Amino acid sequence: MTGKSPVLYLSRDHLKRIAGLAEAAYPRECCGLLVGRLSGSGDSWVSETVESPNVDGTGRRDRFEVDSALYIDLQRRLRDTPERVLGVYHSHCDHRAQPSATDLELAWEPGFVWLIVAVEGRQAIHSTAHMLDADGARFREIGLRTDDWGPYPQREPLGGPGLSTA
Numbered sequence: 316m317t318g319k320s321p322v323l324y325l326s327r328d329h330l331k332r333i334a335g336l337a338e339a340a341y342p343r344e345c346c347g348l349l350v351g352r353l354s355g356s357g358d359s360w361v362s363e364t365v366e367s368p369n370v371d372g373t374g375r376r377d378r379f380e381v382d383s384a385l386y387i388d389l390q391r392r393l394r395d396t397p398e399r400v401l402g403v404y405h406s407h408c409d410h411r412a413q414p415s416a417t418d419l420e421l422a423w424e425p426g427f428v429w430l431i432v433a434v435e436g437r438q439a440i441h442s443t444a445h446m447l448d449a450d451g452a453r454f455r456e457i458g459l460r461t462d463d464w465g466p467y468p469q470r471e472p473l474g475g476p477g478l479s480t481a
């Protein structure tokens with residue numbers, strides 16, 4: 316890996332879909348998995364987003380848990396393909412799009428990308444991407460790039476390897 320900070324690339328359709336799920340789940344958190352390819356320079360290119368039910372059992376509105384059976388099935392499906400589970404997405408309700416102390420506590424898979432969508436009053440207002448350090452001790456924010464979509468500030472055109480909105 317070079318000194319360059321990694322970037323999460325996804326299409327605006329993927330981001331819109333996740334934002335829509337985040338708004339629909341409000342005031343609870345939505346969650347799901349990001350599937351795609353890792354480039355040689357460590358960038359993540361999303362080809363598919365997989366929605367998970369939020370199976371958190373605490374009933375708290377600031378918690379999420381991805382269905383582990385769905386995760387295991389997905390890993391099985393991706394075996395022997397160039398794709399992998401790149402990371403996880405979830406929403407924050409009336410809270411900024413930064414990983415919480417709970418997120419760090421529950422974080423698994425060093426190198427995983429965490430996409431967080433902040434929802435305020437039922438409207439998705441901001442998204443950020445973070446990566447869990449190799450030692451699992453902290454998140455650092457990474458770049459998030461999509462094609463042009465108003466509510467999100469990043470507007471660099473897409474043009475990476477094999478990105479599809481299928």
Ligand SMILES: [Zn+2]
Pocket residue numbers: 405406407414415418
């Ligand atoms: Zn969180």
